Amino acid sequence: MSTELRFALVLAGILFNQAATAAGSAEKGKAAYVQHGCWQCHGFAGQGGVTGPKLAPNPMPPEALSAFVRNTRGAMPPYQAAILSDGDLADIHAYLLSIPKAPDYKSIPLLNH
Amino acid sequence: MARKDPGPQVDRRKFLTGVAAAGAATAAATMSTPVTRAAEPAPAARVPSALPPSMHVAQAETGTPREPARVPGIPGSDFMVDVVKTLGIKYLPANCASSYRAIHESLINYGGNKQPEFLTCMHEESAVAMAHGYFKVAGKPLMTLCHGTVGLQHATMGIYNAWCDRVPVIVVGGNDMDAATRPPGVPTFHSAQDINALVRDFTKWDDTPVSLQHFAQSFVRAYKIAMTPPYGPVMISLDAGLQQEPMKDHGEKPYVPRYVPTAPPQGDSGAVKEAARLLAAAQNPLIVADRAARTPNGMRLLVQLAETLQARVIDQGGRMNFPRTHYLSAPPTAVSSADVILGLELSDFWATVNSYTDNAGNGGIGTNSTRIKRDTKLISISSVELNTKANYQDFQRFQVIDVPMAGDAEATLPALIEAVKAAIPNDRKGAIAARGEAAKKAYTEGKERTRAAAALGWDASPVSTARLCMEVYAAVKDLDWSLVASEGNVSNWPNRLWPMEKYHHWLGRSGGYGVGYGAPASVGAALANRDLGRFSVSIQSDGDLMYAPGVLWTAAKHKIPLLAVMHNNRGYHQEVMHVQRLSNFRNRVANYGGDMGPVGTRIENPDIEYHKLAESMGWWAKGPIKDPAQLGPALKEAVKVVQAGQPALLNVWTQPR
Numbered sequence A: 001m002s003t004e005l006r007f008a009l010v011l012a013g014i015l016f017n018q019a020a021t022a023a024g025s026a027e028k029g030k031a032a033y034v035q036h037g038c039w040q041c042h043g044f045a046g047q048g049g050v051t052g053p054k055l056a057p058n059p060m061p062p063e064a065l066s067a068f069v070r071n072t073r074g075a076m077p078p079y080q081a082a083i084l085s086d087g088d089l090a091d092i093h094a095y096l097l098s099i100p101k102a103p104d105y106k107s108i109p110l111l112n113h
Numbered sequence B: 001m002a003r004k005d006p007g008p009q010v011d012r013r014k015f016l017t018g019v020a021a022a023g024a025a026t027a028a029a030t031m032s033t034p035v036t037r038a039a040e041p042a043p044a045a046r047v048p049s050a051l052p053p054s055m056h057v058a059q060a061e062t063g064t065p066r067e068p069a070r071v072p073g074i075p076g077s078d079f080m081v082d083v084v085k086t087l088g089i090k091y092l093p094a095n096c097a098s099s100y101r102a103i104h105e106s107l108i109n110y111g112g113n114k115q116p117e118f119l120t121c122m123h124e125e126s127a128v129a130m131a132h133g134y135f136k137v138a139g140k141p142l143m144t145l146c147h148g149t150v151g152l153q154h155a156t157m158g159i160y161n162a163w164c165d166r167v168p169v170i171v172v173g174g175n176d177m178d179a180a181t182r183p184p185g186v187p188t189f190h191s192a193q194d195i196n197a198l199v200r201d202f203t204k205w206d207d208t209p210v211s212l213q214h215f216a217q218s219f220v221r222a223y224k225i226a227m228t229p230p231y232g233p234v235m236i237s238l239d240a241g242l243q244q245e246p247m248k249d250h251g252e253k254p255y256v257p258r259y260v261p262t263a264p265p266q267g268d269s270g271a272v273k274e275a276a277r278l279l280a281a282a283q284n285p286l287i288v289a290d291r292a293a294r295t296p297n298g299m300r301l302l303v304q305l306a307e308t309l310q311a312r313v314i315d316q317g318g319r320m321n322f323p324r325t326h327y328l329s330a331p332p333t334a335v336s337s338a339d340v341i342l343g344l345e346l347s348d349f350w351a352t353v354n355s356y357t358d359n360a361g362n363g364g365i366g367t368n369s370t371r372i373k374r375d376t377k378l379i380s381i382s383s384v385e386l387n388t389k390a391n392y393q394d395f396q397r398f399q400v401i402d403v404p405m406a407g408d409a410e411a412t413l414p415a416l417i418e419a420v421k422a423a424i425p426n427d428r429k430g431a432i433a434a435r436g437e438a439a440k441k442a443y444t445e446g447k448e449r450t451r452a453a454a455a456l457g458w459d460a461s462p463v464s465t466a467r468l469c470m471e472v473y474a475a476v477k478d479l480d481w482s483l484v485a486s487e488g489n490v491s492n493w494p495n496r497l498w499p500m501e502k503y504h505h506w507l508g509r510s511g512g513y514g515v516g517y518g519a520p521a522s523v524g525a526a527l528a529n530r531d532l533g534r535f536s537v538s539i540q541s542d543g544d545l546m547y548a549p550g551v552l553w554t555a556a557k558h559k560i561p562l563l564a565v566m567h568n569n570r571g572y573h574q575e576v577m578h579v580q581r582l583s584n585f586r587n588r589v590a591n592y593g594g595d596m597g598p599v600g601t602r603i604e605n606p607d608i609e610y611h612k613l614a615e616s617m618g619w620w621a622k623g624p625i626k627d628p629a630q631l632g633p634a635l636k637e638a639v640k641v642v643q644a645g646q647p648a649l650l651n652v653w654t655q656p657r
Helices: A003-023 A026-035 A062-071 A086-098 B012-021 B055-062 B076-085 B098-110 B124-138 B150-164 B212-226 B240-244 B269-281 B296-309 B332-337 B349-353 B409-423 B426-455 B465-476 B493-497 B518-532 B551-557 B573-585 B610-616 B628-643
Strands: B091-094 B117-120 B143-147 B170-175 B205-207 B234-239 B285-289 B312-315 B340-344 B354-357 B367-370 B377-382 B403-406 B481-486 B535-541 B563-567 B620-625 B648-652
Touching: A026 A086, A062 A086, B076 B098, B076 B212, B076 B240, B091 B124, B098 B117, B098 B143, B098 B170, B098 B240, B117 B551, B124 B143, B124 B150, B124 B481, B124 B518, B124 B551, B143 B150, B150 B170, B170 B212, B170 B240, B205 B212, B212 B234, B234 B240, B269 B340, B269 B377, B269 B403, B269 B409, B285 B296, B285 B332, B296 B312, B296 B409, B312 B332, B332 B349, B340 B349, B349 B354, B349 B377, B377 B409, B426 B465, B426 B493, B465 B493, B465 B535, B465 B563, B465 B628, B481 B518, B518 B535, B518 B551, B535 B628, B563 B628, B610 B620, B610 B648, B620 B628, B628 B648
Parallel strands: B091 B117, B091 B143, B143 B170, B170 B234, B205 B234, B285 B312, B285 B340, B340 B377, B377 B403, B481 B535, B535 B563, B563 B648, B620 B648
Antiparallel strands: B354 B367
């Protein structure tokens, strides 16, 4: 990882952390999650699938989420601030945090044939 | 007496002599005597003292005298039907067209609409895809008829899918060749010099017969080529004049050549020995199979090879190659730790051992990386190497292979198994057994992770794809089920969670990824399963169904029982993310136009009521189901309907993937 990129990740994390602290709304985040198309690969409940990993429950810390979303060079395209604001990203994290833990698969008869 | 003025008289003795001399003992099919199965070679040619009468002769001897035909003589298309009947082709899905009206008439009247039975289709692409799906269950090809121009244009994507999926389909296109005599106007719009050119790049062989004898040879040859691995579609242009005109007496009566299957090609014995040496000496050998098992026996052979080596197997799912319940079943990530990889009929070896990321790297073209260790040895057995064409790029990126074999994997496996057994030294047997124990542990842990992942979003609305698939499985698990199509990406849950063990549990995918395969292919496969007493279920995506939904009517019309459970995510989700990705790369907000995804990728506003669409075409249907708790009870109702012989559809609103 280049020095510039590491700096950018740290800076993005700091900025996001401030934004998250200021404006993390799960309700707004649910709308932003749909509006920005996060659901397209990760599902409405953040459950993930073959096209994207699970995001919830237990989402990654906000600074890590921000660093990834802004700078990813993997299969997911980056979302710059011009597309997804810091405020919306903070709300999305709040929404992911609000998603309850999934039931234990052992308690689901259909998953225990 | 068939005709008062039969034109060129058929002398029974001379005709039979001609047939016998050609060794066509099975040629003279009769209306009362079923033809022998085409896939089985006929007995060796002998000159019999008497053969069963042909249909013409039987009618002449036993039939009721009729009014004279306006066109005298024996229609050429009647002889064509005689040829078709020798091959035991059971069904003929087709959309009717004037350029083949003569053989159409002969099939349903002279041929009694049996062997083959005409199935009314509403799109040529549906007809080809039905034949595609049918073959993957029955192991026997179907033929289809179409207008050689506009109908073939409709059929092309289905033919391309069959080509890429290595499935035999016999396509016959009507074409009126004689510009001086054919009707003007529409029939001439529907004529061309060389209709086969349209599909030559993705068919194994084609021909344009100009005489009835030529037709007989071409049709049997086409069948033979289509059925020699690697299988593939073939094309015959059928002149309208040749169909309609009475048989001409050139002194020698036409005969039907006997069909004898060609033995599939096997890998070179030296290469098999070298492959066995590498596999036997490997610390961590891996088998990857895509279309390796052409038959249930192919599965058994693959299990035998894997157990001999205690090698894990990645089944890429082009066919049902390996039981999902076997502890040696492995995920795609297993390539990273292998030191020898055996690829069996892989459609894309490069992507098996490398990865491509569409991340705008390298100036926008994406980045490539290897997924295997530097010194991993690669072995390939593939019959497709014997049948590569240049234009369409289904051969994928070039991958250097250490031991490449041009041969059919299933046919080569017996020799490879014996060679591997001979190559394993006694002092390796303990290590091989320990490898098996490690595989059992990895398999169990992997299954637990998969189940835990399936529980995420279990009660969400719209219904999660994991919930959808497991509700469907619960509804069919006590039946002899066959998942005839699973289109539209449901995160591969059936392959990850259903205990697939039989060859008909999974039929693979479209081959060429041409959308619109799922609905017609599942109807074709369900037709084959109906005849075998099996229960057919499909996971039917919304975009796929809407290419040619008329196939729903075909299923109802011909009483083909099928349970279609819709994965209705209300969008073309493969494309949603492509547009989103490009928008992000260009740092622009994707324009959703009031929908839930980029303009042009969503199927909403208005939402399509698929249950009503299906009902209108004779299906039992229910929906839309958005609450997962309603899915189980609806499935129970639908299963009963299908068991009673009717097709049923459930319109389920689902998560995207």
